[in-house]
Amino acid sequence: MTNSVTSPIPNIPATTFPKVVIVGAGFAGLKLARKLIKSDFQVILLDKNNYHQFQPLFYQVATAGLEPSAISFPLRKIFHHSTNVIFRMAEVKHFDADQKRLVTDIGHIDYDYLVLAMGGDTNYFGSKSIEYYAAPMKTISEALYIRNKVISNYERAINIEKVENRKYLMNVIIVGGGPTGVELAGAMAELRNNVLPKDYPELSFSNMKVVLIEGGSELLGTMSPEAKSHALKYLQDLGVEVMLNAIVKDYDGQIVTLNDDVFLETKTLLWAAGIKPNRIEGLSPDHFAPNGRIYVDSHSQIINCSGVYALGDVSLLVEEKYPKGHPQVAQVAMQQAANLALNFKALQNGKPLKPFQYKDLGSMATVGKRRAVVDLPFLKFQGLLAWLTWLFVHLMAILGVKNRLFVFLNWSWNYLSFDPSLRLLIKPKYVRESERKELIEER
Numbered sequence: 001m002t003n004s005v006t007s008p009i010p011n012i013p014a015t016t017f018p019k020v021v022i023v024g025a026g027f028a029g030l031k032l033a034r035k036l037i038k039s040d041f042q043v044i045l046l047d048k049n050n051y052h053q054f055q056p057l058f059y060q061v062a063t064a065g066l067e068p069s070a071i072s073f074p075l076r077k078i079f080h081h082s083t084n085v086i087f088r089m090a091e092v093k094h095f096d097a098d099q100k101r102l103v104t105d106i107g108h109i110d111y112d113y114l115v116l117a118m119g120g121d122t123n124y125f126g127s128k129s130i131e132y133y134a135a136p137m138k139t140i141s142e143a144l145y146i147r148n149k150v151i152s153n154y155e156r157a158i159n160i161e162k163v164e165n166r167k168y169l170m171n172v173i174i175v176g177g178g179p180t181g182v183e184l185a186g187a188m189a190e191l192r193n194n195v196l197p198k199d200y201p202e203l204s205f206s207n208m209k210v211v212l213i214e215g216g217s218e219l220l221g222t223m224s225p226e227a228k229s230h231a232l233k234y235l236q237d238l239g240v241e242v243m244l245n246a247i248v249k250d251y252d253g254q255i256v257t258l259n260d261d262v263f264l265e266t267k268t269l270l271w272a273a274g275i276k277p278n279r280i281e282g283l284s285p286d287h288f289a290p291n292g293r294i295y296v297d298s299h300s301q302i303i304n305c306s307g308v309y310a311l312g313d314v315s316l317l318v319e320e321k322y323p324k325g326h327p328q329v330a331q332v333a334m335q336q337a338a339n340l341a342l343n344f345k346a347l348q349n350g351k352p353l354k355p356f357q358y359k360d361l362g363s364m365a366t367v368g369k370r371r372a373v374v375d376l377p378f379l380k381f382q383g384l385l386a387w388l389t390w391l392f393v394h395l396m397a398i399l400g401v402k403n404r405l406f407v408f409l410n411w412s413w414n415y416l417s418f419d420p421s422l423r424l425l426i427k428p429k430y431v432r433e434s435e436r437k438e439l440i441e442e443r
Contacts, residue, residue, distance in 0.1 A: 017042045023102070024119055032117070050076065054073075057407075062187075088104075091105045116314055127248075134271040137184070137270065149267075150191075174210075183367070186368035193238065213248060215273070226373070254266070289316045294315055298317065374390065
C-alpha cells in the first residue's frame with residue numbers, strides 16, 4: 001500500500017498548530033470538533049455527507065412523522081464563525097500510522113492526531129438474502145426509502161381485487177426489540193390504526209399485521225424490568241404482534257422464515273436487529289475485537305497505535321464494569337468525545353490526561369403517542385410523563401433553533417390532528433436492485 005500517488009487535499013491552510021483529523025461527523029466526531037472550536041488545534045472534519053443526522057428520530061421520517069430536513073443539519077453552518085475547524089466532504093480509504101497520513105477520495109492529509117469516529121452500519125449476521133431484500137434504517141436516505149416503500153405498497157395493494165393477495169403488501173414486520181425496533185413498531189401501528197384507513201378507505205386494515213420479532217426473551221434488553229413490561233403492554237395495546245425468542249433465518253423478499261419453521265408473509269421487512277462498526281484500512285487484525293470494534297485504552301487511543309484514537313460505536317474499552325465494552329449509544333460517544341477534547345488540550349499544556357469514565361444518564365423509548373418508558377439513574381417512570389420527558393430530551397438534543405422549531409411544530413400538529421401530511425411517494429431515479437426486480441416481475 002502506497003500513498004505517494006495521491007495529492008494533498010487542496011485548500012487546507014498551512015498552520016503551526018497541531019492538526020487533528022476527525023473521520024465521521026456523527027455524535028462523537030461532531031462533539032469533538034465543536035469542543036475544539038477556538039482551540040490551539042487545526043481541526044479537519046471529514047464525512048461522506050455534508051450534514052449531521054439525528055439518528056434517534058430516523059423512525060419518524062420512516063413513518064411520515066417528520067421531514068428529513070427536520071433532523072438533519074448542515075455541517076458547514078455549525079462552523080460559520082470558527083477559524084480553526086475545516087469541513088470536507090470525503091470518503092476515507094486508508095491511513096498509514098507510520099507516515100501519519102490519511103488517504104481519501106479527494107486526496108491525502110497528514111495529521112498529528114487522527115480520530116476514527118465512523119459509526120456503525122447494519123449487521124445482517126452473515127445473511128446475504130436478508131441483506132438483499134430487507135430495509136435497514138441507519139441513514140436518512142434509508143429512512144426515506146422505508147417511507148416510500150410502505151406508501152408504494154399501499155398504492156399497489158389498493159389495485160389488487162382479492163383480499164388474500166393484498167396481505168403481503170400490507171403487513172409490516174420489524175426485526176429487533178431494542179429502542180429502534182420498539183419505537184418503529186409503535187409508530188407503524190399508530191399509522192395503521194389512525195392514519196392509513198383515512199387514506200385508503202377501500203382497504204381493510206384488519207388484514208394488516210404489524211409484527212415485532214426479537215431473538216431474546218424480552219424487549220429493550222438493557223432497560224429495567226418495569227420498562228420492558230410496560231413497553232410490551234403498550235405495543236400489545238396498539239395491536240402489535242410481539243414474537244420473542246424468534247430468530248429470522250431467511251427472507252426471499254416475500255416470505256420471512258423463522259426458527260421452528262414459522263413463515264410470515266410481507267413485502268416490508270424492516271431490519272433493526274444489529275449494528276456492526278464501519279472499518280478503515282490501516283490497522284492490523286490484532287487491533288480488532290471479534291465483533292469488529294477497535295480496542296482502545298482509557299484515553300480512547302487505539303492500543304499500540306500512537307496518535308490514533310477511536311470514539312463511539314467503533315471503539316471498545318474493556319473495563320471491569322463493562323467487560324464487553326460500553327453500549328453503542330449516543331451518550332457514550334459524546335462523553336468520549338468531550339473527554340478526548342480535554343485530553344488534547346492537556347497534552348498541549350503538559351498536564352496529566354483524564355481517563356474516560358462513562359456516566360450513565362439513563363435511557364428511554366417511546367411507544368406511540370402518549371406512551372413511553374424512561375429509566376433514569378435515580379428514577380424510573382412510564383406513561384404520559386415519560387412521553388413528555390422523551391419529547392423534551394429529543395427536542396433539546398437536535399441541532400439548531402430552526403430545526404427544533406420544525407420538529408416542535410410537527411409534533412404539535414401530529415398530536416392535535418393525528419394526520420401527518422408527509423405521506424408523499426417521492427420516487428428516486430435510482431432504484432435498488434431488489435426493487436427493480438420486483439417491478440420487472442410485476443410487469
